[in-house]
């Protein structure tokens with residue numbers, strides 16, 4: 001079955017940059033990847049675009065013809081995309097075979113991943129067509145300066161997990177920009193009780209119970225952990241790809257060259273991936 005990564009996350013979190021860097025990395029290891037743009041508001045791309053939703057519908061045309069602002073027009077575009085999946089998307093995906101990998105670069109409007117129907121219909125349809133999909137949720141590591149921001153990011157990621165029902169890999173982007181990378185350590189596999197304690201310290205005591213309840217929701221699902229991605233480091237890109245491959249079982253049932261086969265045999269060399 002062909003395999004796809006659905007790259008989602010807040011506006012400006014680094015989704016398109018992720019697509020570009022994974023595309024480049026795959027090219028360097030001899031693995032073919034196609035990137036499809038599903039963001040009707042995108043203006044230019046650093047990666048070669050295999051298919052582009054803007055050929056189906058243009059945000060500017062919708063804003064003008066429907067007299068909508070940018071966000072309303074984007075929702076209109078995604079509903080149009082949802083209604084036209086069976087023809088436009090099916091045509092774009094013709095000819096892909098078992099070993100192929102496609103990356104979908106998606107818009108940054110979070111309602112698309114928490115409750116809007118377009119992406120849910122899209123992922124269901126992809127599954128019906130026999131694609132295996134992994135959701136890559138990109139969160140800006142610059143955003144993680146304290147527990148409350150981190151919890152907000154986690155809850156958004158969690159709602160995408162529940163809404164899209166896909167195998168999920170959460171990514172901290174822009175790690176290359178961090179002066180001290182160890183600041184991320186407590187957030188990679190977070191200790192929820194410690195996060196609640198941190199909230200308690202800075203908030204009015206009346207929120208204590210709420211803080212515990214939020215921490216326990218995160219703990220109960222135990223779905224949240226993050227992969228730090230430093231785009232300036234090929235090993236980090238390789239590890240990222242490996243995580244996505246594992247989430248989807250890519251390469252298990254086919255004799256294909258995957259990120260796991262590169263360089264050192266079965267496992268990528270992760271010895272220098274520590275954030276210290």
Ligand SMILES: Nc1nc2c(ncn2[C@@H]2O[C@H](COP(=O)(O)OP(=O)(O)OP(=O)(O)O)[C@@H](O)[C@H]2O)c(=O)[nH]1
Pocket residue numbers: 009010011012013014015016017018039106107108109173174175176177229230231
């Ligand atoms: N240094 C560095 N800059 C990054 C990284 N990821 C993104 N950026 C920068 O952050 C800005 C936003 O990145 P994009 O990749 O366009 O983010 P996006 O999530 O696709 O944004 P939207 O499509 O508008 O939601 C750009 O200026 C990028 O160059 C990263 O890993 N490292």
Ligand SMILES: [Mg+2]
Pocket residue numbers: 015016017039042105106
């Ligand atoms: Mg983008």
